[in-house]
Structure formats: structure tokens, C-alpha cells
Amino acid sequence: MFSGPGCRRRFDLAVAKESPPVSPKSGVDQEAEYRAQTRLWLRLLACTTLIEGELRRRFREEFDFTMPRFDVLAQLDREPSGLVLGELPKRLMVSAGNLTPIVDRLVEDGYITRTPSNLDRRVQIVCMTVEGRKAFRRMAKSHGSWLAELLAGFPADRLEGLTGELDELKGVVRDAMQKP
Amino acid sequence: MFSGPGCRRRFDLAVAKESPPVSPKSGVDQEAEYRAQTRLWLRLLACTTLIEGELRRRFREEFDFTMPRFDVLAQLDREPSGLVLGELPKRLMVSAGNLTPIVDRLVEDGYITRTPSNLDRRVQIVCMTVEGRKAFRRMAKSHGSWLAELLAGFPADRLEGLTGELDELKGVVRDAMQKP
DNA sequence: TATTGATACTTTAGACTTAAAATAAATCCG
DNA sequence: CGGATTTATTTTAAGTCTAAAGTATCAATA
Numbered sequence: 001m002f003s004g005p006g007c008r009r010r011f012d013l014a015v016a017k018e019s020p021p022v023s024p025k026s027g028v029d030q031e032a033e034y035r036a037q038t039r040l041w042l043r044l045l046a047c048t049t050l051i052e053g054e055l056r057r058r059f060r061e062e063f064d065f066t067m068p069r070f071d072v073l074a075q076l077d078r079e080p081s082g083l084v085l086g087e088l089p090k091r092l093m094v095s096a097g098n099l100t101p102i103v104d105r106l107v108e109d110g111y112i113t114r115t116p117s118n119l120d121r122r123v124q125i126v127c128m129t130v131e132g133r134k135a136f137r138r139m140a141k142s143h144g145s146w147l148a149e150l151l152a153g154f155p156a157d158r159l160e161g162l163t164g165e166l167d168e169l170k171g172v173v174r175d176a177m178q179k180p
Numbered sequence: 181m182f183s184g185p186g187c188r189r190r191f192d193l194a195v196a197k198e199s200p201p202v203s204p205k206s207g208v209d210q211e212a213e214y215r216a217q218t219r220l221w222l223r224l225l226a227c228t229t230l231i232e233g234e235l236r237r238r239f240r241e242e243f244d245f246t247m248p249r250f251d252v253l254a255q256l257d258r259e260p261s262g263l264v265l266g267e268l269p270k271r272l273m274v275s276a277g278n279l280t281p282i283v284d285r286l287v288e289d290g291y292i293t294r295t296p297s298n299l300d301r302r303v304q305i306v307c308m309t310v311e312g313r314k315a316f317r318r319m320a321k322s323h324g325s326w327l328a329e330l331l332a333g334f335p336a337d338r339l340e341g342l343t344g345e346l347d348e349l350k351g352v353v354r355d356a357m358q359k360p
Numbered sequence: 361t362a363t364t365g366a367t368a369c370t371t372t373a374g375a376c377t378t379a380a381a382a383t384a385a386a387t388c389c390g
Numbered sequence: 391c392g393g394a395t396t397t398a399t400t401t402t403a404a405g406t407c408t409a410a411a412g413t414a415t416c417a418a419t420a
Contacts, residue, residue: 237379240379264368281370
């Protein structure tokens with residue numbers, strides 16, 4: 001019927017009070033934990049949505065560029081000898097099909113090159129051009145200062161602590177997804 | 181040329197080592213803070229991307245439903261008397277134009293109703309139907325248990341602390357965006 | 361009352377996403 | 391060697407998403 005894939009959702013904010021899930025733990029404790037988990041997820045999403053939206057807006061206004069395009073360049077910037085195309089979807093956590101038109105466009109615009117491998121004609125190597133690298137550096141500088149501006153109010157001595165917690169969270173979620 | 185709006189991007193992962201931004205603070209300290217801020221942002225994005233992707237996948241598989249649709253229902257579920265349409269984009273942090281087709285389809289599918297206000301014919305009131313409410317409750321239950329499953333490995337006694345930090349972060353970013 | 365301006369939505373154009381199907385090239389194996 | 395399977399990428403279909411322009415409708419006022 002409807003559904004289908006797509007989206008990328010910057011949505012889902014504020015689900016709040018749902019009924020508690022059927023669960024193993026006793027009663028009240030589990031319900032409280034459940035609510036705490038939901039709140040965490042909603043905060044996480046709200047923070048990301050907020051920052052991402054602002055960064056995207058500035059990318060567009062200042063450079064007439066998009067974040068996905070920037071992200072591809074960011075990956076290639078640290079690979080002077082280029083990258084196998086198939087590496088990109090993994091690193092950027094997006095689907096492969098998604099990348100095709102983005103890479104197409106970056107090639108068209110002269111930021112990167114795409115050359116088939118001699119050893120395996122299925123494989124393609126993407127590599128940043130000199131101009132691409134120049135453009136990327138310019139944008140990365142701004143990207144960094146925008147981020148610094150947005151996060152300036154957060155105590156510097158707690159940045160690492162929070163990052164560590166999120167790292168742990170990421171690991172926990174990844175493990176949970178691996179299991180079944 | 182290109183750019184344009186759109187996306188919603190779940191991208192931007194791993195920017196890592198850029199050159200430091202020109203900034204007021206001294207040298208080394210600022211550079212370190214800058215890197216810490218970037219790392220925080222990338223972790224935030226990675227966590228959100230990971231969880232969101234999994235939730236979306238399950239919504240699709242289990243209910244043939246999408247998160248944006250679910251989010252609209254979630255908002256309406258707590259407003260028994262309905263909601264002014266214009267409230268939705270604000271609460272969900274999305275653009276108004278985006279909501280039009282989503283609401284259209286929810287109406288079409290019988291989950292919600294949309295009725296023009298008698299007092300002001302520009303305004304529309306959206307309200308969940310009985311069936312919509314039933315469907316939402318069922319999905320919300322699963323949504324909650326999926327989240328619980330994904331976050332189960334994170335210590336329960338630190339959930340609130342992390343949520344609080346993210347709350348603070350959100351406030352900081354919002355303030356920074358307000359200023360100029 | 362007729363103009364002006366502000367609101368509340370909708371439409372349009374352009375980009376990004378994903379899942380699933382399709383293509384093409386390489387590898388395995390009988 | 392030749393068919394079957396795997397792997398790398400592209401294509402397709404369906405949905406978000408945003409910004410900007412367009413359409414009503416209301417409100418204020420000259």
C-alpha cells in the first residue's frame with residue numbers, strides 16, 4: 001500500500017507517554033526505565049535534528065552545497081590515493097544506491113574522478129581532484145567554525161565525557177542489532 | 181546550480197581532522213576543543229542514524245508504516261480534541277510544506293480527519309479517528325519495546341544523566357542559533 | 361469599502377533515502 | 391569449460407524534506 005523505503009526522517013520527535021511494553025523485569029521499575037529510554041531517544045533526535053538543520057542551512061547559503069556531498073568529499077580527503085566506491089556507503093552509513101547519483105554529480109562538477117579498476121572491472125575507484133580538495137578545505141573550515149559556534153556554550157571540559165557516553169551508547173545499540 | 185533544499189541527511193559521518201578554525205582563544209587549546217566538538221557531533225549523528233535506521237526498518241517490516249506518519253499520530257494521540265494543523269510542523273521540527281502530503285495520506289487512509297475551522301477558514305483542525313488511535317497504540321507499543329531492546333545494554337542508572345546532558349546541549353545550540 | 365499586510369496552507373522544484381530488482385563481472389565447481 | 395553463485399553498482403519506485411513561490415482568508419486602516 002503506502003510505506004515504501006525512503007525518508008531519512010528528521011521526525012519522530014516527542015512520542016512521550018506510551019503504554020509500557022510487555023517486558024521481563026518487574027513492573028514499576030521497567031516502566032520507569034522504558035520512559036527514560038524514550039526520553040533519551042527523543043533528546044538524541046532533537047539535538048541531531050537541530051544541529052543538522054542549521055549546518056545544512058549554512059552549507060546551502062554559503063556554498064550552495066549539501067551535506068551529503070560534503071560528506072563524500074570528507075571521506076575522500078583522507079584517502080589521497082582514492083577509495084573503492086563500495087567503501088563509501090559503509091563509512092557513511094547510507095545505502096549504495098543512494099550514493100550513485102551523488103557521486104555522479106560530484107564527478108560532473110569536477111570535484112572527484114571515478115575510474116574502473118584494472119583488476120576487477122566491477123570495482124570503481126573514486127578520488128578527489130585538486131579542485132575538489134581545494135573546495136573541500138574551504139568548506140571544512142567553515143563547517144568547523146559553525147560547529148564551534150553552535151557548541152560554544154557547552155562546557156569544554158565535559159565534551160569528552162559526553163562523547164564517551166555516546167560512544168558507549170553506539171556500541172550498545174550496535175551489539176543489540178547484531179544479536180538476532 | 182545544484183544544492184537546493186531536501187535531504188534530511190543521515191550523512192556527514194566522520195569528518196575528523198580538518199584544519200582548525202580561526203578563533204579568539206589561544207592556539208592549542210582551541211584546536212583541541214574544536215576537535216572535541218567535531219567528535220561530539222559525529223557521535224551524536226552516528227547514534228541517531230543507527231537507531232533511526234533500525235526503527236524505520238522495523239516500522240516498515242512489521243507495520244508497513246513510516247516514522248513520519250507515526251510521528252504525526254504520536255502528536256495527535258495526546259490531543260484528544262485535535263490540533264491546529266500549523267502546530268504540527270513546529271512540534272515535529274519539520275517544514276510545513278512537508279506535512280501536507282503526509283497528512284493527506286493519513287486522512288486518505290482513515291487514520292485522521294482534517295476539518296476547516298469555523299472561526300477562521302484558513303485554519304484546519306486535524307484529529308485522530310478511532311481506528312487511527314487503535315493503530316497508533318499498537319505501533320507505539322512495538323516502538324517502545326524496540327527501543328528498549330536497542331538500549332537495553334546501556335546502564336539504566338545513567339539514562340537520565342545522559343538525557344540531561346543532551347537537554348543542556350539542545351539548549352546551548354538553540355541559544356546560539358537565536359543570537360544573531 | 362478598498363487597499364495593505366499578515367497568516368495558514370499548498371504547490372513546485374530539486375535533492376536525498378531506502379529497498380528491491382536489474383546488470384555485469386568475477387569466482388566456484390562439477 | 392560452462393552453469394551457478396557471489397559481489398559491485400546502477401536503476402526503479404515510493405517517500406521524505408526543504409525553500410520559495412503561490413493561494414486563500416483574515417485583519418486593520420485609510
